[in-house]
Amino acid sequence: MSSYDAIYAVVQQIPLGKVATYGQVATxxxxxxxxxxxxxxxxxxxxxxxxxxxxxxNAKGEISYSPLRHGMDYVQRALLEREGVQFSPExxxxxxxxxxxxxxxxxxxx
DNA sequence: GCCATGACGGAGC
DNA sequence: TGCTCCGCCATGG
Numbered sequence: 001m002s003s004y005d006a007i008y009a010v011v012q013q014i015p016l017g018k019v020a021t022y023g024q025v026a027t028x029x030x031x032x033x034x035x036x037x038x039x040x041x042x043x044x045x046x047x048x049x050x051x052x053x054x055x056x057x058n059a060k061g062e063i064s065y066s067p068l069r070h071g072m073d074y075v076q077r078a079l080l081e082r083e084g085v086q087f088s089p090e091x092x093x094x095x096x097x098x099x100x101x102x103x104x105x106x107x108x109x110x
Numbered sequence: 111g112c113c114a115t116g117a118c119g120g121a122g123c
Numbered sequence: 124t125g126c127t128c129c130g131c132c133a134t135g136g
Contacts, residue, residue, distance in 0.1 A: 003132095022118050037132055039117035044134090046117090056117080064117040073117095 004041035006030055011042070014055040017084045018100040019093055021059045028102065035059075043068060054079040061095040 006029035013028075014020050020028075022035035031037055038056065046053040054076040058064045065073045077087060085098050 023120090026118085031132090033119075034131060034133095035118040036116065036130095037118095040133060041117095043117055053117085058117075059119060066117050068117070076117095 003029070003031060004037070004045070007038050007041045008045060008049060008051050011051045011053065011056055013102065014052060014100050017098070019055045019057050019080065019085060019095075019098050020100040021057060021061075021095075022064075023059055024100070025056055039064065055083075055100075057093060060092070061099075062090075062092045 007025060010025050010028040011020070022038040023033075026032060026034045026038045029038070042051065042053040042056060045051050063073060063076050077091070080093070081087065085093055087093060
């Protein structure tokens with residue numbers, strides 16, 4: 001157990017067809033500015049937890065590729081496209097349309 | 111216990 | 124608009 005638990009909780013709140021940035025998740029997880037920790041946390045959990053890690057992208061609105069994933073980066077894109085998320089020719093996501101906006105009815109925990 | 115690195119973000123040039 | 128540098132915290136050697 002650790003602060004990452006909050007991160008997982010936030011990620012699990014991301015609705016299908018929507019995406020959130022690392023910074024956004026970090027802030028919602030009470031860890032403003034710790035975007036790196038979010039990435040680290042997801043990296044550690046993606047292998048076993050039921051966390052929709054594929055819905056978390058960087059502030060540029062694109063998937064963060066990394067050699068750590070052994071080249072399975074395309075899986076993330078495939079999962080998102082399967083959820084209805086459109087990618088630009090550059091592989092970017094239109095944040096104006098798909099960025100998750102918590103505060104409507106989610107209300108998180110309070 | 112210390113050093114280097116990393117799924118990032120934002121400011122500066 | 125695009126690239127570079129610094130900062131944050133945790134993990135691994």
